Amino acid sequence: MTLLIEAQEVESLLSIESCLEALEASFRELADGRAVNRPRTDTFTATSDPDVFYRYKSMEGLVPGCGVMALRINSERIRWPLVDGRRRQDKFQRVYPNRYVGIVLLFSIESGELLAIMKEAYLQKMRVGGTSGLGIKYLAREDAASLGLLGSGWQAGVQLTAACAVRKIDTVKVYSPNADSRKKFADDMGRQLDLPIVPVDRPQDAAEDVDILLAATSAMQPVLEGKWIKPGMHVGSINTRREIDADTLANSDYIVVNTRDTGYAVYIAGSGEGVVPLKEKELDVRACPEIGEVISGKAKGRSSAREKTLFLCNIGLGTQFAAVAARVYQAALDKDVGRRLPPEWFLETVKK
Amino acid sequence: MTLLIEAQEVESLLSIESCLEALEASFRELADGRAVNRPRTDTFTATSDPDVFYRYKSMEGLVPGCGVMALRINSERIRWPLVDGRRRQDKFQRVYPNRYVGIVLLFSIESGELLAIMKEAYLQKMRVGGTSGLGIKYLAREDAASLGLLGSGWQAGVQLTAACAVRKIDTVKVYSPNADSRKKFADDMGRQLDLPIVPVDRPQDAAEDVDILLAATSAMQPVLEGKWIKPGMHVGSINTRREIDADTLANSDYIVVNTRDTGYAVYIAGSGEGVVPLKEKELDVRACPEIGEVISGKAKGRSSAREKTLFLCNIGLGTQFAAVAARVYQAALDKDVGRRLPPEWFLETVKK
Numbered sequence: 001m002t003l004l005i006e007a008q009e010v011e012s013l014l015s016i017e018s019c020l021e022a023l024e025a026s027f028r029e030l031a032d033g034r035a036v037n038r039p040r041t042d043t044f045t046a047t048s049d050p051d052v053f054y055r056y057k058s059m060e061g062l063v064p065g066c067g068v069m070a071l072r073i074n075s076e077r078i079r080w081p082l083v084d085g086r087r088r089q090d091k092f093q094r095v096y097p098n099r100y101v102g103i104v105l106l107f108s109i110e111s112g113e114l115l116a117i118m119k120e121a122y123l124q125k126m127r128v129g130g131t132s133g134l135g136i137k138y139l140a141r142e143d144a145a146s147l148g149l150l151g152s153g154w155q156a157g158v159q160l161t162a163a164c165a166v167r168k169i170d171t172v173k174v175y176s177p178n179a180d181s182r183k184k185f186a187d188d189m190g191r192q193l194d195l196p197i198v199p200v201d202r203p204q205d206a207a208e209d210v211d212i213l214l215a216a217t218s219a220m221q222p223v224l225e226g227k228w229i230k231p232g233m234h235v236g237s238i239n240t241r242r243e244i245d246a247d248t249l250a251n252s253d254y255i256v257v258n259t260r261d262t263g264y265a266v267y268i269a270g271s272g273e274g275v276v277p278l279k280e281k282e283l284d285v286r287a288c289p290e291i292g293e294v295i296s297g298k299a300k301g302r303s304s305a306r307e308k309t310l311f312l313c314n315i316g317l318g319t320q321f322a323a324v325a326a327r328v329y330q331a332a333l334d335k336d337v338g339r340r341l342p343p344e345w346f347l348e349t350v351k352k
Numbered sequence: 353m354t355l356l357i358e359a360q361e362v363e364s365l366l367s368i369e370s371c372l373e374a375l376e377a378s379f380r381e382l383a384d385g386r387a388v389n390r391p392r393t394d395t396f397t398a399t400s401d402p403d404v405f406y407r408y409k410s411m412e413g414l415v416p417g418c419g420v421m422a423l424r425i426n427s428e429r430i431r432w433p434l435v436d437g438r439r440r441q442d443k444f445q446r447v448y449p450n451r452y453v454g455i456v457l458l459f460s461i462e463s464g465e466l467l468a469i470m471k472e473a474y475l476q477k478m479r480v481g482g483t484s485g486l487g488i489k490y491l492a493r494e495d496a497a498s499l500g501l502l503g504s505g506w507q508a509g510v511q512l513t514a515a516c517a518v519r520k521i522d523t524v525k526v527y528s529p530n531a532d533s534r535k536k537f538a539d540d541m542g543r544q545l546d547l548p549i550v551p552v553d554r555p556q557d558a559a560e561d562v563d564i565l566l567a568a569t570s571a572m573q574p575v576l577e578g579k580w581i582k583p584g585m586h587v588g589s590i591n592t593r594r595e596i597d598a599d600t601l602a603n604s605d606y607i608v609v610n611t612r613d614t615g616y617a618v619y620i621a622g623s624g625e626g627v628v629p630l631k632e633k634e635l636d637v638r639a640c641p642e643i644g645e646v647i648s649g650k651a652k653g654r655s656s657a658r659e660k661t662l663f664l665c666n667i668g669l670g671t672q673f674a675a676v677a678a679r680v681y682q683a684a685l686d687k688d689v690g691r692r693l694p695p696e697w698f699l700e701t702v703k704k
Binding site for chain 1: 356389397421445446452466
């Protein structure tokens with residue numbers, strides 16, 4: 001049986017606790033060499049509209065502890081329009097406005113069968129938020145209680161939820177350039193988490209007197225400045241090429257990354273192909289431990305109460321999708337959620 | 353609309369002529385840098401059965417001239433049992449006996465949408481046979497009329513069909529180790545192609561006095577010996593790591609390959625990962641022109657009537673699947689074949 005799991009179903013089936021647990025185990029397996037990741041590749045081509053590119057993106061990962069292999073696919077038209085003087089990334093489909101193909105295919109490593117096709121956006125949000133949460137769990141001070149958040153958009157909420165799942169957070173400040181959206185975020189998330197959340201006017205205000213500072217923005221320019229980082233603080237970023245400045249790296253004592261495998265291949269039709277290493281500003285990513293190594297004890301966690309730690313969720317892994325998608329699949333089975341597709345649709349007879 | 357196209361439908365929708373035409377155009381685009389290929393990657397892990405591995409295999413290709421991006425996936429349990437003293441590759445699924453997940457996903461580069469999910473085995477056979485046919489078209493003598501075939505299995509028939517589509521073949525000999533199967537192949541294919549096909553007892557008999565010699569076997573040891581190659585002959589092989597001997601390379605004047613990009617990555621859970629370059633015996637594949645370069649005129653074809661040419665279909669390309677799957681999709685639309693799936697099943701809303 002192959003389950004088709006819709007976006008809202010995925011959302012109803014994955015809690016932050018389950019997400020954190022699944023990711024933690026998968027990172028341990030990755031660090032131990034049991035899980036394997038086929039790094040992300042992007043394929044681009046021009047379209048008939050000179051402002052629009054087609055982008056196909058995929059990553060794959062196998063996590064034996066979850067019993068699955070996962071493939072995540074994005075197929076989308078993409079453009080980078082100027083909105084209010086800022087460059088924005090805009091994904092859309094021509095035929096179905098404001099939609100893109102975004103799915104995770106989940107395979108059983110015991111039977112080979114296609115277990116599920118599920119929508120990927122919530123998994124994407126949760127695997128990033130959950131991984132950021134693991135950074136806090138292993139790198140922030142045990143007594144960290146105050147948190148500053150830069151960003152109030154699509155990724156920001158789950159960052160906060162994940163932080164609250166791993167630390168007793170009692171004070172939150174949030175900054176985003178739009179006053180209405182930071183106010184709305186503070187109200188909504190404050191109610192949801194039963195926490196006082198204070199919207200602030202400037203990013204440096206969010207960074208002041210906090211134990212944890214998180215950037216979770218879609219900014220194309222730095223919003224987090226390294227000079228704000230104080231002793232004992234833990235800093236996290238999900239968009240390390242853009243939202244943090246070079247001082248953030250220079251002013252951190254201990255930097256941990258999601259993965260060192262940052263040389264992902266980009267194939268561009270019509271202009272050759274090449275491997276594009278992730279530009280980490282002044283950072284030599286090869287010298288940084290991975291979060292999986294910290295989790296598994298191969299690398300150290302926080303060394304002292306005054307250490308300034310930095311965790312960079314620098315690039316997505318197929319194993320993250322395998323871990324969270326396996327949880328969604330199991331929950332769908334348990335709760336009888338999802339549309340059952342005939343497995344024969346995807347099965348071939350054995351070749352001679 | 354997303355079309356689900358079953359195995360028998362794929363077979364009914366793709367002729368060898370259409371296949372050859374599509375592959376030829378895609379190889380030209382690849383040689384010109386317009387099409388791009390994300391090379392094959394394999395991911396392995398052990399299963400609870402010590403004799404059985406799980407293997408996940410994928411390759412991707414974008415062919416602008418066809419308007420598509422394609423992904424080919426194999427997900428299967430695999431073992432290599434000894435049968436009659438010979439090692440055989442056996443693919444199967446535990447839950448659905450004698451089945452494996454084998455699909456091609458086809459995406460539109462103009463709209464981004466998932467156009468089709470189709471069964472892959474016939475596409476696999478046709479892309480290999482068709483590519484072998486292009487080798488003959490561009491490298492065999494124009495007046496080549498006699499053909500020797502080593503192998504009578506799953507791949508052999510389409511090799512012959514493709515050869516007949518590009519040259520006026522009037523004499524065919526076929527060898528395979530099993531007398532019954534070579535007899536049956538000769539009868540069946542002879543009737544189908546309206547050609548006299550003679551089954552022969554020894555591989556060297558199939559190679560004697562022929563203009564074209566093709567190996568299309570699943571043999572794990574060489575069956576084609578280079579000493580049989582005579583001036584003016586064209587030789588083709590689809591399994592270049594196994595079915596030809598080192599003399600085949602040494603005794604060829606001009607060697608052309610499907611692709612020089614033979615360093616594909618194999619990720620093995622539990623034992624690290626690594627790129628496994630295709631072992632081409634004594635061959636430096638980097639020195640060989642690709643068939644696409646011959647097709648596009650960037651590399652030469654046959655130089656003389658006495659030249660001994662060798663074409664190695666050495667590893668599969670995502671672009672081959674894109675080319676043939678695009679033809680199947682278009683024919684399915686034209687003939688109203690296939691099951692219409694709701695495109696919403698695969699569409700996500702735009703991320704904020």
